[in-house]
Amino acid sequence: MGILSGNPKEEPLHYGEVFDIWSSQLGGNNMIAGYKTMLNHAGDDDLKKILTEAIELGEQQKKQIEEILKENGVGLPPAMPDPPEACLEDIPIGARIPDPAIAATLAVDTAAGLVACSTVIGMSIREDVAMMYGQFHTQKAALGAKILRLNKEKGWLIPPPLHLNKHHDC
Numbered sequence: 001m002g003i004l005s006g007n008p009k010e011e012p013l014h015y016g017e018v019f020d021i022w023s024s025q026l027g028g029n030n031m032i033a034g035y036k037t038m039l040n041h042a043g044d045d046d047l048k049k050i051l052t053e054a055i056e057l058g059e060q061q062k063k064q065i066e067e068i069l070k071e072n073g074v075g076l077p078p079a080m081p082d083p084p085e086a087c088l089e090d091i092p093i094g095a096r097i098p099d100p101a102i103a104a105t106l107a108v109d110t111a112a113g114l115v116a117c118s119t120v121i122g123m124s125i126r127e128d129v130a131m132m133y134g135q136f137h138t139q140k141a142a143l144g145a146k147i148l149r150l151n152k153e154k155g156w157l158i159p160p161p162l163h164l165n166k167h168h169d170c
Contacts, residue, residue, distance in 0.1 A: 026077035033080035
């Protein structure tokens with residue numbers, strides 16, 4: 001049996017896997033902290049629900065990633081402390097993050113997360129790592145669909161120029 005056969009958890013991670021897993025944890029830590037701050041700024045109840053879901057999903061994924069990093073002797077990236085809770089009315093209007101900007105940030109982050117998960121899946125040689133990021137990809141796709149629906153329903157979606165292919169009969 002070769003070094004890369006048998007139980008995937010007994011196989012070594014390659015440097016690319018270590019870097020991508022560690023980097024995804026660092027990014028996830030920052031997003032969790034940022035979303036908790038945005039939760040203080042959000043006024044729309046539906047947006048608050050999706051932010052809370054994104055935070056909970058991030059925390060869940062963080063635990064899974066921490067486990068694999070620790071099992072492989074990789075130090076954990078730093079995490080920002082939780083921001084203090086604030087009342088929306090205590091934040092001056094000019095200093096508030098508007099709901100459409102929060103929703104747009106969620107959409108962009110989720111899209112980038114899908115690409116990052118796909119990258120890890122494509123370069124992994126350990127099946128357990130690829131499967132974990134496949135699970136994350138599915139979760140992010142479901143969250144992204146909810147964010148898209150919210151942006152459309154609230155009128156917050158800013159579409160790129162729409163291509164209307166007009167066929168002209170001569």
